[in-house]
Amino acid sequence: MLQASTSPADDTPPVSALSPFRFPVFRSIWFASVASNLGGLIQTVGAAWMMTSIAKSADMVALVQTSVALPIVLLSLFAGAMADSLDRRKVMLGAQVFMLVVSTALTVCAWMGLITPWLLLMFTFLIGCGAAFNGPAWQASVGDMVPRAHLAGAVAINSMGFNIARSVGPAIGGAIVAAAGAAAAFAVNAASYIALIAVLSRWRPVRPPQLLPRETLGIAVAAGIRYVSMSPSIRRVLLRGAVFGMGASSIMALLPLVAKDLLTGGPLMYGLLLGAFGVGAVGGALSSARLRQRLSSEGLTRAACVAFAIAAAVTGVSNWSPLTVTMMMIAGASWVLALSTFNVSVQLSTPRWVVARALSLYQVTTFGGMAAGSWLWGVISESDGVRLALFAAALVMAICAALGLRLPLSESADLNLDPLRRWQAPETAVPVEARTGPVVITIEYRIREEDVLEFLAVMAERRRIRKRDGAMNWMLLRDLADPAVWVERYAAPTWLEYIRHNNRMTQEDADIPQRLHELHQGPGYPTVKRMIERQTGALPAGHVSTSHDLAEPLTDPSRSS
Known part of the structure; x- marks a missing residue:
């Protein structure tokens, strides 16, 4: 067996x-x-x-x-x-x-x-x-x-x-x-x-205990899309992966034409070029650990993009098979180094509960870029020749490298994305069930005037984390009668989703509630109230009152939110 x-905490080679x-x-x-x-x-x-x-x-x-x-x-x-x-x-x-x-x-x-x-x-x-x-x-x-x-x-x-x-x-x-x-x-x-x-x-494998019911497929898909859309570091990887896939697909899509038209070879030459690409990929994988010690993720990605651009451009002008074979080896190494860096960046930027969904979105965007690129380079080579298609692909790879100046990959190796595990579901005076909802949560802070700008900056990150983890209708309110009073408000569709939302906070997120607590000037922790929406008007005949109809706030004096 x-x-x-x-485990990561153990002594490792x-x-x-x-x-x-x-x-x-x-x-x-x-x-x-x-x-x-x-x-x-x-x-x-x-x-x-x-x-x-x-x-x-x-x-x-x-x-x-x-x-x-x-x-x-x-x-x-x-x-x-x-x-x-x-x-x-x-x-x-x-x-x-x-x-x-x-x-x-x-x-x-x-x-x-x-x-x-x-x-x-x-x-x-x-x-x-x-x-x-x-x-x-x-x-x-x-x-x-x-x-x-x-x-x-x-x-x-x-x-x-x-x-x-x-x-x-x-x-x-x-x-x-x-x-x-x-x-x-x-x-x-x-x-x-x-x-x-x-x-x-x-x-x-050792699996962590499942304390909550599994999400339905639709909710799980929506949660994955929401998490990626609210994670800037992952969005950058997806964009760069799509652009890289579009440019890098040129080699594999046009390789038969390179062998036939540019090198005047046959199936043997095509096999040789394909083998050279594979050898380069193996070399790239074997050198990746050493390169990662010297270069950042962004530096390695830019180097791979530039190397691939050079390989594509030189292949477009080369009529000498040894030179083209060398370029295929460079392209294969660049292919592995860039795509493995993108993959690792997604994994290191994502907690385990949603990592497969983030990887699947990365896969969709990258494969989509490859599919679009293969079609594009085929169209260009049909109308303007293989050389021009390879030059255009080299330009796309140069653009992918230049995107790193504005959208660099994040360094995520040191992020601690383990669950924070500080939150516990509060006891409520009103009976609630997993399906009870919608649940509305308000958190009241008292903030000094001189701390308002810092408070707003922290709240901007709070908003991103809340929405990333499933909060709905997030807003920040200020009391007109007492300007020191600020209220954070958001909703969850059900009590179960509210519990999920709070259990998704990671160790890396812990700094935000800590900074808010330090900015809060009231006694103890900020005041938290949990409420459920109620129906208004007369109840229909035969209606049986449930926890969905209750209006009482579900309050708890604890620090949980």
Whole structure:
């Protein structure tokens, strides 16, 4: 049985490029995931080749790639909500078993000669759905497998593993299809899930106790979107990721044309360039730990963007294959360094209760940028040539680097996003249930005139945290009769959501209530009142009074808010 990794508070080995491999859980799942990714790429090659033989339209061949990627864009946010609400291990296990079943069915249908173009697209779309649900859970689980100090290295190694599979997978897939047909490629993919299913079945991560009922899917999705929208550091990552994805997609989208038109080569040259990109990705992952010790997250991202821009521009003017191969290695290293930095920035800026949703939104924006970029570079190369498309992509990468001057990535390694755990649900004189609401909360402060500007500045951050964690209709009021009196007011849709809201405060947020308490000049802590809205007018016939109809304030003299 695989136990959870050593906790961040324990003694851990020194950070290096390969130090995450010292943790057995991460090591086992990583190797099994590489095998699964390799199988997936082999399956994609088999599907694309089979489509060329059973479909009359080239559009159907192109739709194979679309059917694999589309579920990631459509389902990632829902998958992230499930990964945050449920046991992530079980989500991954369920996704892998689902893909095994679908891949087995695809193999059987292919062997029996039952595959039609639309049936093949259906199977590949379903496999893509499984991958979409597996992705956020897997990425969010990395923080459960290795301590926080090793998270950046683990994410880089994950990216390295995928690029290793991408470098050799198409070649292996092509060889399998040539030797035994597309059905054999489908069978290899089905078998590739078995190792990961076995490892996940043995893993027993330590999960924190669930003290509150799980959120419904809709509420969980809304909470994830709200958290990201009210977190400036994560919004910056999403924007930079989208721009980078748009520019970086140029290499992979135009690589066949580079091999054919610029280097006058064939499939062998294309494979060589693809392999060079993969080698560069491995090198980038292995050098990431050393580079992170010398450069900030923003510095590393800018360097990767500039290096990729140079690689794209030089590729556009090069007719010499050794130079182009070198540029592909630089592009591969830049690809891994930038995307792993974005991924780590999201994870280190997000508490564990919402990390999968934040990662899924990052994935949607980055994949969306890649999809838009692939289409854009194809259009430009069709009308103006491959060289101009690569020059335009280099310009986009330069813009991504320049965005760091205005929208730099935050340094989040030292943030303590563990739950604050100071708040306790108060006793109320009026009976309340989980569904009781809406709940209105007011907090009264007495502030000296000379402290008003500082108070307003602190309240601006208070407002962001409140709304980020689920508060509704937040406002700040000043008493016209007594200017020293200020009232913070917000609402929660139900008593349960009010409890969730207060339990989401992190150690990093603790400074805000402390500063407000210091600014408060009244006796004791600021006065907190909790109230529920009531209906007015006559109650309808047969109505039974519930706690929803009560008007009494739910007051408590404690410091909780």
